[in-house]
Amino acid sequence: MDTDSSALQLVLTGDPGLYAIVALSLIVSLTALAFAAVIGIPFGAALALVRFPGREAIIVVLNALMGLPPVVVGLAVFLLLSRSGPLGSWGLLFTPQAMIIAQTVMVAPIIAALTRQTVEDLWAEYRDELTAMNVGPAARIATLIWDARFSLTTALLAGFGRAAAEVGAIIIVGGNIDGFTRTMTTAIALETSKGDLPLAIGLGMVLLTIIVIINALAWGARRLGERLAG
Amino acid sequence: MNMRAPASDLPVALADVSVNVGQVTLIDHISMQIAHGAPTVLIGPNGAGKTTLLRVVMGLIAPSQGRITWAGREEAPSDRRAIVFQRPVMLRRSAAANVRYGLSAASRPKAGERAAELLALVGLSGLERRPARRLSGGEQQRLALARALARDPDLLLLDEPTASLDPAATKAIEDIVRSVAARDVKVMMSTHDLGQARRIGGEVVLLHRGRLIEHGAAATFFANPEAEETRRFIAGELLV
Numbered sequence: 425m426d427t428d429s430s431a432l433q434l435v436l437t438g439d440p441g442l443y444a445i446v447a448l449s450l451i452v453s454l455t456a457l458a459f460a461a462v463i464g465i466p467f468g469a470a471l472a473l474v475r476f477p478g479r480e481a482i483i484v485v486l487n488a489l490m491g492l493p494p495v496v497v498g499l500a501v502f503l504l505l506s507r508s509g510p511l512g513s514w515g516l517l518f519t520p521q522a523m524i525i526a527q528t529v530m531v532a533p534i535i536a537a538l539t540r541q542t543v544e545d546l547w548a549e550y551r552d553e554l555t556a557m558n559v560g561p562a563a564r565i566a567t568l569i570w571d572a573r574f575s576l577t578t579a580l581l582a583g584f585g586r587a588a589a590e591v592g593a594i595i596i597v598g599g600n601i602d603g604f605t606r607t608m609t610t611a612i613a614l615e616t617s618k619g620d621l622p623l624a625i626g627l628g629m630v631l632l633t634i635i636v637i638i639n640a641l642a643w644g645a646r647r648l649g650e651r652l653a654g
Numbered sequence: 655m656n657m658r659a660p661a662s663d664l665p666v667a668l669a670d671v672s673v674n675v676g677q678v679t680l681i682d683h684i685s686m687q688i689a690h691g692a693p694t695v696l697i698g699p700n701g702a703g704k705t706t707l708l709r710v711v712m713g714l715i716a717p718s719q720g721r722i723t724w725a726g727r728e729e730a731p732s733d734r735r736a737i738v739f740q741r742p743v744m745l746r747r748s749a750a751a752n753v754r755y756g757l758s759a760a761s762r763p764k765a766g767e768r769a770a771e772l773l774a775l776v777g778l779s780g781l782e783r784r785p786a787r788r789l790s791g792g793e794q795q796r797l798a799l800a801r802a803l804a805r806d807p808d809l810l811l812l813d814e815p816t817a818s819l820d821p822a823a824t825k826a827i828e829d830i831v832r833s834v835a836a837r838d839v840k841v842m843m844s845t846h847d848l849g850q851a852r853r854i855g856g857e858v859v860l861l862h863r864g865r866l867i868e869h870g871a872a873a874t875f876f877a878n879p880e881a882e883e884t885r886r887f888i889a890g891e892l893l894v
Contacts, residue, residue: 549743550743550745552714552739552743553739553742553743553745555714556712556714556736556737556739557755557756557759557760557805558731558732558733558759558760559759563759567745567755570746570747571745571746571747574746651785652785653746653747653748653785
């Protein structure tokens with residue numbers, strides 16, 4: 425049996441080891457995405473509307489953070505969570521929680537930067553109306569986030585893509601422990617180095633399929649939402 | 655019964671108001687008073703300052719010189735003024751939700767019932783759940799009117815509300831304006847359409863290059879204009 429058919433068999437037979445890895449990967453990346461959205465969307469929207477000294481510099485830094493190298497994030501979170509680090513007492517190093525923290529740090533700037541741009545463009549359109557209606561700052565931010573919700577799905581997808589595809593950060597803070605912190609990307613890296621190509625290819629197929637399905641669902645939801653809400 | 659905000663904004667008094675942007679003068683030493691009564695119609699060619707004047711009266715633009723007061727007060731924010739822009743922006747939600755948003759922004763109670771009343775007033779009953787951005791241009795203008803009326807204003811400012819609308823849609827808007835004016839809401843609107851100024855206006859203001867050329871009761875304004883520019887404008891000549 426060749427490598428490709430072995431990989432396919434692993435996927436189709438529902439190999440428990442493979443699907444445990446897939447489940448953990450989704451839990452980590454989707455949880456990180458949720459945290460990053462809760463942090464990044466309001467921050468990006470506020471940055472779009474509020475004017476203060478140093479705002480431009482923050483925007484430049486935020487945009488630059490979209491390209492944060494995962495291994496640097498991994499290293500920073502590792503130092504933070506290591507036994508001698510400031511949060512070492514939490515005992516989170518080499519746990520899925522540490523992986524979620526690392527991915528949140530990576531994804532939040534992406535969501536914040538894309539939200540800032542989206543909301544700023546929408547604010548240019550809405551400024552007169554909302555000002556004329558005496559809408560206060562907090563309500564403006566809430567209104568713009570709500571009305572930009574379909575565009576913001578793109579930011580969320582970009583964030584999910586970044587989280588689901590990265591390996592550098594989570595392998596440092598998670599440790600790639602079998603059955604505990606092993607995800608699709610860390611397993612692909614490990615199995616490839618070990619020469620177990622069927623499992624690596626099978627995980628690669630699943631990863632690509634999941635990303636395509638999530639993008640398709642988000643696209644469909646966006647189109648449906650636009651049709652219903654205008 | 656509607657809960658109305660306590661303080662009226664009328665009369666609005668402009669004293670020697672100018673608006674300058676850099677070296678450009680948009681409004682040039684205008685003094686006038688806007689009080690309760692029949693609609694005031696602003697006419698004039700493009701760039702005359704109609705939109706800027708409406709924004710000054712709304713409190714969206716502060717005068718560069720001069721003074722504006724609303725019922726003697728100088729503070730700009732108010733729930734008693736509303737404006738419909740020439741190209742109103744529809745929020746990305748249903749027609750009814752747009753009106754409810756206006757009600758909520760003005761802290762008006764019973765948003766659901768009131769939204770239905772306002773949509774009925776502007777002839778949009780049955781379109782409550784339609785996405786606002788999918789309405790026709792005329793319907794969007796009427797929805798913008800309903801949203802503005804959600805503020806329960808005593809001064810309603812309309813910036814060329816029928817520009818680019820067909821005659822039927824124009825008539826619908828004019829009917830609403832008359833209906834609103836009959837409810838003791840002061841309407842101040844700009845238009846390029848002299849016929850509309852005759853049909854709607856209780857008083858007419860001609861602006862040209864930011865200056866107030868003539869301001870008077872509509873009958874007098876059209877029958878016995880005082881200024882040469884007014885005579886030429888009414889005669890259909892181009893003011894440049």
